[in-house]
Amino acid sequence: MNNYLRADSIIEEKIYIGEIPAILFRPKEAKDLLPTIIFYHGWSSSKELQRIRGFILSAVGYQVIIPDAINHGERNPIDYNDIKNGRYFWDTIFKNLDESNDIIHELILKYNTDPNRIGVMGNSMGGFTAAGVFTHNPKLKSLIVLNGSCAWQNSNKIFKKxxxxxxxxxxxxxxxKINEIDPINNLQLLKDRPILMLHGDSDSVVSVESQRLFYKEIMPLYQDKNRIELIEYPNLNHFVTTNMMEESISWFYKYMR
Structure with a gap:
């Protein structure tokens, strides 16, 4: 896992899980069942725009799948600059959650996935998605949220304001539905499970305040405080940095071995 692979050692494959188009990355020479990361893209993004992150994670030994969300990529993209289309934000997240079990099932059935080492990760809207998928699927091993939210109600209030x-x-x-699924309203489902949150403290798109609130609420439930972490990056807006990817690799290496 800690041996870096060359670029020509990664297989990149376009796949479909039902009607869900996705990109799958995996180490070419892997013989055993693979630790696998489901990576969710953000609002207005697509699987293709996240390829470099999929490649980076696969280059250190993980199989990575990046699906297109509805209203994105190959799935009837919309005008993201039209404020009226903001109403599709939560519908997209809910649909991602609905489809997550199909993705997990297909990975285990057809793509050489270790069922005991599946992690989930996402950026921005994908971070909201990853948090919801992890919360409501107890078999997932670890969660990383980049510039997203584990306190949906609070984020929704900020968006509305x-x-x-x-x-x-x-x-x-x-x-x-937000209130029902919201990770912060389901803390007992998350107790002692590995969660890493990475966020710019100057994020003007998704406020870090929701992650601070979630961290404060869930921290007392952890016996091992190392398994829950919020890292804030000073003066960083809504971006994913090299440091974030390095932290993510270290986290998955620690909790998906």
């Missing part, structure tokens, strides 16, 4: 959205009946069903 920034966009000037008032309480309206049409959003009630969505908000009820």
């Amino acid at each position: 920034a966009l000037g959205i008032n309480e309206v009946e049409e959003f009630k069903e969505i908000e009820d």
